[in-house]
Amino acid sequence: MVERTSTAQGVNGRVVVAERPDDIRNVVLVGHSGSGKTTLVEALAVAAGAVPRAGRVEDGTCVSDYDDIEQRQHRSVQLSVVPMGWERLKVNLLDTPGYADFVGELRAGLRAADAALFILSAAAGVEGVSGATLALWEECAQVGMPRAIVLTHLDTARADFEDMTETCREILGGGRSESMLPLHLPVYGPKAADGHRQVTGLIDLLTEHVYDYSTGERTETPVSAEQRAQMEEARGRLIEGIIAESEDETLMDRYLSGEEIDLTTLVADLEKAVARGSFHPVLIAAPPPEGARQGLGTVEILDLIARGFPTPAEHSVFATGSGGKSSAVACDPSAPLAAEVIRTASDPYVGRLSLVRVFSGTLHADDTVHVCGHGPADTGNHDADERVGGVSAPFGKQQRPLPQAIAGDIVCVSKLTRAETGDTLSAKDCPLIIEPWAMPDPLLPVAISAHSKADEDKLSQGLSRLVAEDPTVRLEQNPDTHQLVLWCLGEAHREVALERLRSRFGVQVDVIEHKVALRETFATTASAKGRHVKQSGGHGQYAICEIEVAPLPEGSGIEFVDKVVGGVVPRQFIPSVEKGVRAQALRGVAAGYPLVDVRVTLFDGKAHSVDSSDAAFQMAGALALREAAGSARISLLEPISAVRVVVADEYVGPVLGDLSSRRGRVLGTEPAGLGRTMIRAEVPELELSRYAVDLRSLAHGAATFTRAYARHEAMPAQLAESIRKSAN
Structure with a gap:
C-alpha cells in the first residue's frame, strides 16, 4: 500500500520461524471453483521468494494441490497451508477447495485463519459472487473476520x-459503496x-503511482x-470511503x-478499517509470465496482508476447562497450551499427520499433550494423553x-x-476443549460393500481412518436395511472418499444400490389358518x-393376543405361535420388508399329543400370517422426512x-433473512437420495437443506405395486 524497504524471508526454501504472535498472519483464500485461488497462492509464493518458480518446491512438486488425487482430478479437494516470509513476518496462506462438496475443508480453513481473501473471477460475473460465495461472505461477517476481494481473469x-x-x-456490500472500493485500477495493453x-x-x-508488471x-x-x-x-471515492471509516x-x-x-494518515486509517473488518478493499491479481518472479498485484496483496490484516492475537476462540467454565483463550506463547487439529491426513512415510492451529501456549516436539474430542459418540481414544512426534512446517x-x-x-x-479432525x-495438567466449528451435515447416501474377502478384512480399519481424516463423511450401519x-x-x-479408500488405505469397495427402509402393514382385516402337518415315519410334525x-x-408395532379357549392349542405352544408370527413379520409378507402396526389374534387351532412341538407351531x-396376507390388502409404508430448505429468494419458485x-x-x-426464504415440507425419503x-x-x-425422519406412511398404490413386482 506504501513504499517498502524490507525484504522477504524464507527465500528459496528456508524455514520461516516466527518469534512472536504479532509476527504471524494467517489468511484463508475463499472463492468459487476456477476463480484462481491456487494459482494466486503459487504466484504469491514466488513473489515472496518462498519457491524459485511458479508454485514448485525443490523436488518439483507443487506447494498447493500436491495431493495425488488433486493432481489427477486437476482441482483442490483439501485444505493446504503455504508458509512464506514477507516484511519480517510469517504469512500462512490457507488454500481451500472452491467446489461445494469440500466445504468441510473450507470451514476448517476459516477456523484456522484470522482474515480472508475472497478470490473472484471477473469472467464469472454475478454467478461468481452470488450463491455459495455470498453465504460465506455473510458467515465471515457474522464473526467479524476481516476480508478483502481479489479480482482475477480480467x-x-x-x-x-x-x-x-x-x-x-x-x-x-449490500449496496454500501463506501465500504468496498478498489485500491488500484488496471492498466490494459x-x-x-x-x-x-x-x-x-x-x-x-493512494500513492498515485503507476506500476508496470509486463516484464x-x-x-x-x-x-x-x-x-x-x-x-x-476513483481516488476521491476511495479517500472518502477511508475517511468514513476513520476513528477520527x-x-x-x-x-x-x-x-x-x-498519505500517512490515509494509509493508517485504511489499515485499521481493514483490520476491524469494516472496510473491504478490492485488489487485482494475475499470474506472472513464464519464468518471471512477480505476478501482477502480488506485491500489493502481500503488503495488504502484512499491514492491513490482523495478528492472531485478535482472533478469539473459547475453550472449556475441567471445571466446565468457558472462557476466551489468550494468544500468549507462555500460557498453557490450547491447540486444535484442523485437518488429519496420512503420509506413507511418517504415518498420520495432524495440521494444528496453536491458539495459546507453545508446542514442542516430543511434548506430551492431552487429546480431547467432542460429543457423546467419543470414546476413550478422544480423551487421553499422547506424546507428540515432530513439529514441522508444511x-x-x-x-x-x-x-x-x-x-x-499453524504447523504439522x-x-x-x-487425535482426529476437530480435537x-x-x-x-490443564486439559481444555475448544468449542468446535460448524460442519455441514452429509446428505448424499452411498451404500458400499467390500470388493473381495481381502478387502473385507481391511474395510473396518480403512473406514475408521477415512472418517477420522474427514469429519464431513458419516458412516452408518443401517439396522433396517x-x-x-x-x-x-x-x-x-x-468419488474422493472412495479413491482415498483405494489408494491410501488399500481397500477396494463396490457401490451398490442404496435401500430405503420400507415397511409393510395390513390395510384390511383378514383371517387365515396355518397348517403344518407332516408324517414320515417316527415322530411327525x-x-x-x-x-x-x-x-x-402407526407406531403400534406387532401386538399378539391369545384368545384360545378349551385348550385346543396347549398353553406351552402359544408362545411358539407368537414366535413364528414375529419371525415372519420381520421377513415381511408381500415384498420382503418388515411388517408393522398389526394385531395378530390367535383364536383356534389343533395339536397332537405326540407329533406337536415348538418348531411345528x-x-x-x-x-398363518402369510396366508392372511394373501387375502388382505397390504400397504407398503415409506419413510417421510421433514425437510427444511433455505434458499435465495430468486430460486424459491423452482425449488417449490x-x-x-x-x-x-x-x-x-x-x-x-438476508434475501432468503425457508421452505418447510414433508418429502418421501425415496425421493431424497440425490436431493443434495x-x-x-x-x-x-x-x-x-436439512432432513429428519418424521414417520412412515402408505405409498401410492401404483408405486407400491411396482416395488412388489421387482421384489418378487
Missing part, C-alpha cells in the same frame, strides 16, 4: 473491472484480435495524462472543507522440521494416532393355528416446483 473478453467491482458492492486485453500494470490510487518485475512508470484523469474520480470523527469535516489529508509434500510452534502459528504434528490439544452407508456431501466428495390380523395405528404361526415433483407436501414458507446434488444445481449453490 484479461478475458467478457471481463469488465468497473462492472465487477459494482457487482461486488451490490451483492457482497492493446486489445488482441480475439478481444482479450492483457492487464499489464496497476494504478495505485514480470514491478517497475514504476510515469503517469500519463489519460491515467491521471482516470484515477481522479473530525477528519471528514476537514476533508470537506478542502484540507489535503496526508510445504507441499515436504515437512520442514521446526523446534517449536508458538501461539498463532506427527504421530498423534488418537483439542492441551497441556496434560443392513447396508453399510457412507454419507457424503456430493458426488465429487463421494403337527400344528394347526387360526389367526385374525387387524391393522393398528412356530412354522404354523408363520404360515421441484419439491412437488418429488411427491412433497409444502407446509409453509417464511423469511430467513439436485438442489445445488437447481439453486446454483444458493440453497441448503
Whole structure:
C-alpha cells in the first residue's frame, strides 16, 4: 500500500520461524471453483521468494494441490497451508477447495485463519459472487473476520473491472459503496484480435503511482495524462470511503472543507478499517509470465496482508476447562497450551499427520499433550494423553522440521494416532476443549460393500481412518436395511472418499444400490389358518393355528393376543405361535420388508399329543400370517422426512416446483433473512437420495437443506405395486 524497504524471508526454501504472535498472519483464500485461488497462492509464493518458480518446491512438486488425487482430478479437494516470509513476518496462506462438496475443508480453513481473501473471477460475473460465495461472505461477517476481494481473469473478453467491482458492492456490500472500493485500477495493453486485453500494470490510487508488471518485475512508470484523469474520480471515492471509516470523527469535516489529508494518515486509517473488518478493499491479481518472479498485484496483496490484516492475537476462540467454565483463550506463547487439529491426513512415510492451529501456549516436539474430542459418540481414544512426534512446517509434500510452534502459528504434528479432525490439544495438567466449528451435515447416501474377502478384512480399519481424516463423511450401519452407508456431501466428495479408500488405505469397495427402509402393514382385516402337518415315519410334525390380523395405528408395532379357549392349542405352544408370527413379520409378507402396526389374534387351532412341538407351531404361526396376507390388502409404508430448505429468494419458485415433483407436501414458507426464504415440507425419503446434488444445481449453490425422519406412511398404490413386482 506504501513504499517498502524490507525484504522477504524464507527465500528459496528456508524455514520461516516466527518469534512472536504479532509476527504471524494467517489468511484463508475463499472463492468459487476456477476463480484462481491456487494459482494466486503459487504466484504469491514466488513473489515472496518462498519457491524459485511458479508454485514448485525443490523436488518439483507443487506447494498447493500436491495431493495425488488433486493432481489427477486437476482441482483442490483439501485444505493446504503455504508458509512464506514477507516484511519480517510469517504469512500462512490457507488454500481451500472452491467446489461445494469440500466445504468441510473450507470451514476448517476459516477456523484456522484470522482474515480472508475472497478470490473472484471477473469472467464469472454475478454467478461468481452470488450463491455459495455470498453465504460465506455473510458467515465471515457474522464473526467479524476481516476480508478483502481479489479480482482475477480480467484479461478475458467478457471481463469488465468497473462492472465487477459494482457487482461486488451490490451483492457482497449490500449496496454500501463506501465500504468496498478498489485500491488500484488496471492498466490494459492493446486489445488482441480475439478481444482479450492483457492487464499489464496497476494504478495505485493512494500513492498515485503507476506500476508496470509486463516484464514480470514491478517497475514504476510515469503517469500519463489519460491515467491521471482516470484515477481522479476513483481516488476521491476511495479517500472518502477511508475517511468514513476513520476513528477520527473530525477528519471528514476537514476533508470537506478542502484540507489535503496526508498519505500517512490515509494509509493508517485504511489499515485499521481493514483490520476491524469494516472496510473491504478490492485488489487485482494475475499470474506472472513464464519464468518471471512477480505476478501482477502480488506485491500489493502481500503488503495488504502484512499491514492491513490482523495478528492472531485478535482472533478469539473459547475453550472449556475441567471445571466446565468457558472462557476466551489468550494468544500468549507462555500460557498453557490450547491447540486444535484442523485437518488429519496420512503420509506413507511418517504415518498420520495432524495440521494444528496453536491458539495459546507453545508446542514442542516430543511434548506430551492431552487429546480431547467432542460429543457423546467419543470414546476413550478422544480423551487421553499422547506424546507428540515432530513439529514441522508444511510445504507441499515436504515437512520442514521446526523446534517449536508458538501461539498463532499453524504447523504439522506427527504421530498423534488418537487425535482426529476437530480435537483439542492441551497441556496434560490443564486439559481444555475448544468449542468446535460448524460442519455441514452429509446428505448424499452411498451404500458400499467390500470388493473381495481381502478387502473385507481391511474395510473396518480403512473406514475408521477415512472418517477420522474427514469429519464431513458419516458412516452408518443401517439396522433396517443392513447396508453399510457412507454419507457424503456430493458426488465429487463421494468419488474422493472412495479413491482415498483405494489408494491410501488399500481397500477396494463396490457401490451398490442404496435401500430405503420400507415397511409393510395390513390395510384390511383378514383371517387365515396355518397348517403344518407332516408324517414320515417316527415322530411327525403337527400344528394347526387360526389367526385374525387387524391393522393398528402407526407406531403400534406387532401386538399378539391369545384368545384360545378349551385348550385346543396347549398353553406351552402359544408362545411358539407368537414366535413364528414375529419371525415372519420381520421377513415381511408381500415384498420382503418388515411388517408393522398389526394385531395378530390367535383364536383356534389343533395339536397332537405326540407329533406337536415348538418348531411345528412356530412354522404354523408363520404360515398363518402369510396366508392372511394373501387375502388382505397390504400397504407398503415409506419413510417421510421433514425437510427444511433455505434458499435465495430468486430460486424459491423452482425449488417449490421441484419439491412437488418429488411427491412433497409444502407446509409453509417464511423469511430467513438476508434475501432468503425457508421452505418447510414433508418429502418421501425415496425421493431424497440425490436431493443434495439436485438442489445445488437447481439453486446454483444458493440453497441448503436439512432432513429428519418424521414417520412412515402408505405409498401410492401404483408405486407400491411396482416395488412388489421387482421384489418378487
